[in-house]
Amino acid sequence: MLIVVYIALAIFITIYTDGFFSAFNIGAILGLGSIMGFLVLGESLVMLTGGIDLSVGYCAAFSSVITAWTMIAFKDLLPPSLIVALLIVLGIMGGAFIGLINGLSVAKLKIPPLIATLGGYGIAYGLAEFVFAGIPTRLEIESFSAAVRVKVFHIFPISSILLAACAVVLSLVLWKVKFGRYVYAIGGSKSAAFLSGIKVDSVLIWCYVLSGIFAAIGGLLLAGWMRVGDARAGGGYEFIAITAAVMGGISLFGGEGNVWDAVIGIMTLQTIRKIIPHLRISTFFEDGIVGAILLIAVLVSVVSVKRMRAAA
Amino acid sequence: MNEILLRAENITKSFPGVRALDSVNFELRKGELHCLVGENGAGKTTFVKVIYGAYPDYDGEIFLNGDKIRITHPLQARELGIAAIQQHRDLVPHLSGEENIFLGMEETKGIFIDRRAQNERARKIVDRFDKSIGLQVPVKYLTVAEQEIVAIAKALVRRHRILILDEATAPLDRNERKVLFDVLNEMKREGDIGIIFISHHINELFEIGDRVTVFKDGKLVATKDIKEVNFDDVVQLMIGQKERKRFTKKKASLGEEILKITGLSVPGALSDIDVSVRGGEIVGVAGRLGSNKEKIAEAVFGLVPITKGRVFFNKKPLLVKRPEGAIRKGIGLLPIDRREEGLILCRSVAENVVLAWLNKLMKRFLSVRLINFMTRDYVGKLGIKTTSVNQRVEYLSGGNQQKVVMAKWLTADADLLILLEPTEGIDVQTRWDIYRILGELAESGKGILVISSDLEEIVALSDRVYVMSDGRIVEELKGDKIEYRHIFNKTISDGTSGSERRGA
Numbered sequence: 171m172l173i174v175v176y177i178a179l180a181i182f183i184t185i186y187t188d189g190f191f192s193a194f195n196i197g198a199i200l201g202l203g204s205i206m207g208f209l210v211l212g213e214s215l216v217m218l219t220g221g222i223d224l225s226v227g228y229c230a231a232f233s234s235v236i237t238a239w240t241m242i243a244f245k246d247l248l249p250p251s252l253i254v255a256l257l258i259v260l261g262i263m264g265g266a267f268i269g270l271i272n273g274l275s276v277a278k279l280k281i282p283p284l285i286a287t288l289g290g291y292g293i294a295y296g297l298a299e300f301v302f303a304g305i306p307t308r309l310e311i312e313s314f315s316a317a318v319r320v321k322v323f324h325i326f327p328i329s330s331i332l333l334a335a336c337a338v339v340l341s342l343v344l345w346k347v348k349f350g351r352y353v354y355a356i357g358g359s360k361s362a363a364f365l366s367g368i369k370v371d372s373v374l375i376w377c378y379v380l381s382g383i384f385a386a387i388g389g390l391l392l393a394g395w396m397r398v399g400d401a402r403a404g405g406g407y408e409f410i411a412i413t414a415a416v417m418g419g420i421s422l423f424g425g426e427g428n429v430w431d432a433v434i435g436i437m438t439l440q441t442i443r444k445i446i447p448h449l450r451i452s453t454f455f456e457d458g459i460v461g462a463i464l465l466i467a468v469l470v471s472v473v474s475v476k477r478m479r480a481a482a
Numbered sequence: 483m484n485e486i487l488l489r490a491e492n493i494t495k496s497f498p499g500v501r502a503l504d505s506v507n508f509e510l511r512k513g514e515l516h517c518l519v520g521e522n523g524a525g526k527t528t529f530v531k532v533i534y535g536a537y538p539d540y541d542g543e544i545f546l547n548g549d550k551i552r553i554t555h556p557l558q559a560r561e562l563g564i565a566a567i568q569q570h571r572d573l574v575p576h577l578s579g580e581e582n583i584f585l586g587m588e589e590t591k592g593i594f595i596d597r598r599a600q601n602e603r604a605r606k607i608v609d610r611f612d613k614s615i616g617l618q619v620p621v622k623y624l625t626v627a628e629q630e631i632v633a634i635a636k637a638l639v640r641r642h643r644i645l646i647l648d649e650a651t652a653p654l655d656r657n658e659r660k661v662l663f664d665v666l667n668e669m670k671r672e673g674d675i676g677i678i679f680i681s682h683h684i685n686e687l688f689e690i691g692d693r694v695t696v697f698k699d700g701k702l703v704a705t706k707d708i709k710e711v712n713f714d715d716v717v718q719l720m721i722g723q724k725e726r727k728r729f730t731k732k733k734a735s736l737g738e739e740i741l742k743i744t745g746l747s748v749p750g751a752l753s754d755i756d757v758s759v760r761g762g763e764i765v766g767v768a769g770r771l772g773s774n775k776e777k778i779a780e781a782v783f784g785l786v787p788i789t790k791g792r793v794f795f796n797k798k799p800l801l802v803k804r805p806e807g808a809i810r811k812g813i814g815l816l817p818i819d820r821r822e823e824g825l826i827l828c829r830s831v832a833e834n835v836v837l838a839w840l841n842k843l844m845k846r847f848l849s850v851r852l853i854n855f856m857t858r859d860y861v862g863k864l865g866i867k868t869t870s871v872n873q874r875v876e877y878l879s880g881g882n883q884q885k886v887v888m889a890k891w892l893t894a895d896a897d898l899l900i901l902l903e904p905t906e907g908i909d910v911q912t913r914w915d916i917y918r919i920l921g922e923l924a925e926s927g928k929g930i931l932v933i934s935s936d937l938e939e940i941v942a943l944s945d946r947v948y949v950m951s952d953g954r955i956v957e958e959l960k961g962d963k964i965e966y967r968h969i970f971n972k973t974i975s976d977g978t979s980g981s982e983r984r985g986a
């Protein structure tokens with residue numbers, strides 16, 4: 171469904187603009203698109219359980235700051251390759267930590283996900299700001315950025331290939347592994363899942379932790395892509411991630427949708443964001459347009475749910 | 483066959499002000515289908531809820547296969563092999579039948595779920611009942627009967643040995659019932675399963691039951707072999723020696739016709755309903771659960787679409803699309819779920835009492851003193867037991883909460899009060915208080931429409947009674963004709979309600 175929309179959009183763009191789909195533009199869409207795609211994977215996972223994760227943006231920012239910090243802190247102590255290995259571990263741990271706070275708040279303290287992850291959002295932002303007093307900091311290791319910016323066949327950024335690999339694994343887990351089916355079961359009916367003996371709490375906690383980890387991976391790549399660690403880099407990404415997931419058909423009520431469509435969702439959204447200046451629309455409208463898309467996507471999903479209920 | 487699977491001794495369960503179960507002694511044998519019957523509120527559902535763990539704070543003892551157990555939670559009950567079949571709670575709508583059946587106990591090959599093995603096993607179980615059920619489509623696309631069968635299959639895979647079906651046939655049509663009965667018969671053949679079956683269709687128990695236990699007023703009246711009893715015996719046990727307890731109100735002279743409903747039809751719920759209420763009159767609408775009697779109130783309040791028929795209020799056509807329209811015109815509603823729909827629990831008595839009256843008060847700023855004064859007046863008149871008018875409503879007992887809802891409509895000066903199950907879950911003393919208040923309201927010229935499944939209440943209160951069954955009015959009774967046994971027989975549907983409703 172969304173893929174059809176995307177093809178129509180692409181045809182429209184090709185006709186209307188002159189050479190928008192250059193290798194450079196495609197690379198740019200895929201680059202930032204796939205970085206945000208990691209946030210979308212995590213967001214989708216949480217939304218499938220019927221929750222929402224507002225912290226993904228600043229989770230990513232937090233890990234981007236960790237990236238810059240690790241490079242400075244271990245500059246003279248370790249060889250660059252080990253530093254990169256270390257920053258990946260630390261960044262992911264940072265994301266997992268925020269995710270764990272979210273997960274525990276939702277599953278154990280029974281705080282509504284919207285509020286619980288708003289807390290996670292604040293904590294992540296606060297930690298990210300704290301490290302460099304909010305100042306964007308250049309990455310010390312140039313080769314890390316260079317690696318992130320490598321384009322396979324001059325068109326596919328490394329991040330897009332990584333995203334594809336992660337999406338394959340995640341969708342396999344969601345379809346074929348118990349954990350994945352439990353995610354859908356909890357999103358579809360918490361009571362049925364619970365009465366079937368599923369450990370609902372631990373599945374929920376894992377989903378939020380995984381969301382934090384995916385966001386952190388996005389943050390590491392984002393730091394490399396931008397060549398800085400910036401506490402504000404991920405601001406507003408939660409909004410884009412949620413929009414993309416809803417566009418991709420992840421139900422707001424949980425239990426329905428798949429991560430592939432959500433990935434197509436972020437690519438569509440990223441294309442639209444990229445095209446805005448080409449259509450001579452002020453880029454200041456960008457968030458407004460994304461907001462309108464979010465509302466339309468929600469409307470479509472709610473209307474289709476209602477129609478299905480009426481038919482049943 | 484006669485081995486005892488489950489024994490319950492002296493089970494007692496009380497709610498504030500009401501003893502819902504009183505020293506119930508019950509036995510379930512292996513391989514039997516044991517029917518529970520009784521009127522609404524007789525205690526049968528409360529009893530099975532104790533058995534499947536929904537009410538952990540019961541008194542008494544339960545033995546499973548001779549071992550004493552304490553049932554504290556639905557999940558624990560399931561682990562012991564006791565499960566209530568409730569397709570809407572058991573099944574995840576978006577998952578397929580196969581996935582639902584194996585949810586939480588998947589067959590795996592390595593880390594992956596072995597879908598083929600699961601499907602084979604699921605198919606084998608379900609095919610015994612119905613080969614046509616699709617197990618690969620989300621269960622939300624199955625019919626209710628098919629969902630029930632999937633839920634039963636789910637219980638069988640888990641080797642649950644005691645299955646509880648509470649009103650499982652209510653949403654089914656005649657053919658679907660037949661399929662379900664075949665399933666149940668097939669399960670009895672397995673020998674070590676016991677089934678507890680609740681239905682308000684008394685004739686169903688003669689189709690599939692082995693024994694029947696009758697509940698009345700929270701007590702177990704009798705357990706009989708189905709072969710030893712006939713339909714009338716069961717009915718007699720259910721209603722016992724009922725004398726007509728009549729609430730006596732002064733004979734008020736009847737006023738103008740306040741509410742008149744003619745030829746009202748609501749798709750799938752009501753057909754051709756004629757109801758009228760005059761000032762000074764208490765009119766009862768009697769009917770069992772599933773007779774859709776409550777839809778009359780919903781239609782008047784614009785909550786369900788009216789396809790045919792008209793509603794007149796004070797001689798003028800009433801066209802409302804939302805409740806506020808009806809309220810503005812002077813109709814008050816006491817909903818079934820007073821805690822959810824009738825009250826704002828976390829606010830004070832005073833705030834609740836003036837809620838529907840605020841529109842008229844809107845001219846200036848609210849006067850707290852006036853509000854409190856008015857509320858105190860009603861607290862006194864209706865005998866609402868509360869520490870103060872500022873007490874939060876949630877801390878009041880059920881009966882006093884209901885009185886607050888009544889006060890709300892009295893302040894709003896409604897001409898007509900529509901009450902749904904007005905005394906459900908309310909203790910006897912308060913119940914008669916409410917009847918007295920309703921009587922006084924009628925005497926003051928208001929019209930009262932009481933929609934209730936509690937026939938004693940209908941008999942006690944009403945000047946006139948409409949008896950409903952399956953979305954139609956089957957009889958109108960007046961004065962001395964209002965007689966318990968007669969209404970009871972009229973309200974029992976013949977077990978075809980589902981199909982009729984679907985056909986409508």
